[in-house]
Amino acid sequence: MEDNVLRLAGEQTIAIHAGEFPDPSTKASAPNIVMSTTFVADADAGFSVEGMEEDQAWLYTRWGNPTIHQLEQKLAALEGAETAVAFASGMGAISALLLHLLKAGDHAIVSDVAYAALSELTNEKIPQLGISISKVNTSDPDAVERAVQSNTRLIYIETPCNPLLRLTDITLLAQIARKAGALLAVDSTFATPAATKPLELGADLVVHSLTKYLGGHGDALGGVLLGSKRLLAPLRKQTAIRLGGVLSPFNAWLILRGLATFPLRMRAHEANALAVASFLEQHPAIRQVVYPGLPSHPQHELARRQMRNFSGIITFQVAGDGRQQASRFVDRLQIIHYAVSLGHHRSLIFYLNTADLLTTTFKFSSPEQLASWRQFAGDGIFRLSVGLEDAADLIRDLQQALP
Numbered sequence: 001m002e003d004n005v006l007r008l009a010g011e012q013t014i015a016i017h018a019g020e021f022p023d024p025s026t027k028a029s030a031p032n033i034v035m036s037t038t039f040v041a042d043a044d045a046g047f048s049v050e051g052m053e054e055d056q057a058w059l060y061t062r063w064g065n066p067t068i069h070q071l072e073q074k075l076a077a078l079e080g081a082e083t084a085v086a087f088a089s090g091m092g093a094i095s096a097l098l099l100h101l102l103k104a105g106d107h108a109i110v111s112d113v114a115y116a117a118l119s120e121l122t123n124e125k126i127p128q129l130g131i132s133i134s135k136v137n138t139s140d141p142d143a144v145e146r147a148v149q150s151n152t153r154l155i156y157i158e159t160p161c162n163p164l165l166r167l168t169d170i171t172l173l174a175q176i177a178r179k180a181g182a183l184l185a186v187d188s189t190f191a192t193p194a195a196t197k198p199l200e201l202g203a204d205l206v207v208h209s210l211t212k213y214l215g216g217h218g219d220a221l222g223g224v225l226l227g228s229k230r231l232l233a234p235l236r237k238q239t240a241i242r243l244g245g246v247l248s249p250f251n252a253w254l255i256l257r258g259l260a261t262f263p264l265r266m267r268a269h270e271a272n273a274l275a276v277a278s279f280l281e282q283h284p285a286i287r288q289v290v291y292p293g294l295p296s297h298p299q300h301e302l303a304r305r306q307m308r309n310f311s312g313i314i315t316f317q318v319a320g321d322g323r324q325q326a327s328r329f330v331d332r333l334q335i336i337h338y339a340v341s342l343g344h345h346r347s348l349i350f351y352l353n354t355a356d357l358l359t360t361t362f363k364f365s366s367p368e369q370l371a372s373w374r375q376f377a378g379d380g381i382f383r384l385s386v387g388l389e390d391a392a393d394l395i396r397d398l399q400q401a402l403p
């Protein structure tokens with residue numbers, strides 16, 4: 001698709017056409033998978049990535065590959081980003097971002113509740129490199145401002161955050177980051193570009209786990225960083241290519257295929273989630289439901305401002321014992337799988353126990369942080385990723401598995 005057509009195109013057209021082109025030799029309309037790890041080179045091709053140009057011919061798949069490139073172009077178009085770098089997983093993207101932007105002596109502010117592996121990485125491994133980390137409830141902009149230091153290089157947020165579905169105001173955080181001379185990175189995996197475009201709101205970098213909504217079918221791990229060429233061209237050379245956690249062309253192809261229906265899927269996820277959340281909210285065995293699309297969400301106003309789509313993840317607490325209910329779900333659910341992960345066409349549910357997570361993952365530094373966790377999660381929550389099955393079937397499945 002030519003740039004001038006792309007500029008006018010709607011989201012569903014972009015999802016189908018952006019980044020793709022018919023194969024020049026076979027004229028195949030659908031993207032093919034180029035699995036080759038190496039490419040026949042010219043005699044003047046360089047051997048070090050140091051001299052690599054943005055538009056140079058393919059040389060080695062860790063440096064770049066036609067199938068991965070098509071995926072990166074499509075993701076950049078969907079996010080409204082100048083460029084994208086794909087990784088083998090969301091954590092591959094996140095660890096590359098941290099290792100690229102931070103060095104010994106730097107300071108970063110990281111959301112006190114965020115994806116478990118990122119939280120654990122910044123509890124231990126990253127501080128061991130001489131990088132100091134402050135865990136802050138980023139839904140409180142004053143707390144973020146108070147945590148800024150002269151050596152703060154990065155503010156890292158997740159909105160809605162995993163697993164609480166607590167939101168952070170990206171526009172406000174972008175202002176704080178700019179004033180501090182720091183970069184703002186947003187993990188937008190839960191929101192997706194169908195809901196929120198963090199770069200338009202002032203963020204410098206966007207992170208997605210492609211394993212979730214963007215791939216959408218639970219059959220391919222992947223991750224991506226999106227932003228300006230100024231930030232990402234050196235990151236690709238110095239960190240993605242040299243650390244080597246790049247995406248496989250086969251996964252790139254699966255995710256490309258999943259992306260064709262991405263905007264349609266998000267509308268269906270949202271409609272299903274709203275139906276299931278409303279059902280749960282009136283069920284006597286349920287203590288509390290958290291979903292950004294419900295007026296009862298403590299930040300519903302911000303959700304309406306910042307999310308064009310409320311996405312498909314719900315959390316809820318049961319009135320009785322959470323662990324017992326988890327066993328009931330494992331035994332009784334017929335359609336919904338009791339499993340981790342989210343954003344798939346299949347509905348998934350998993351129980352997250354507060355006491356366990358506070359010992360393994362989330363290290364709160366103030367009573368306010370713990371109180372905010374408890375406001376959203378109490379002693380434990382079920383995280384339900386509402387899939388694309390018929391809403392009535394999901395509701396019936398939950399109904400027969402609740403007391």
Ligand SMILES: *Cc1c(COP(=O)(O)O)cnc(C)c1O
Binds near residue numbers: 090
């Ligand atoms: C799943 C997830 C990740 C990590 O992605 P992987 O592809 O599993 O490495 C990061 N952030 C969020 C919000 C996630 O849900």
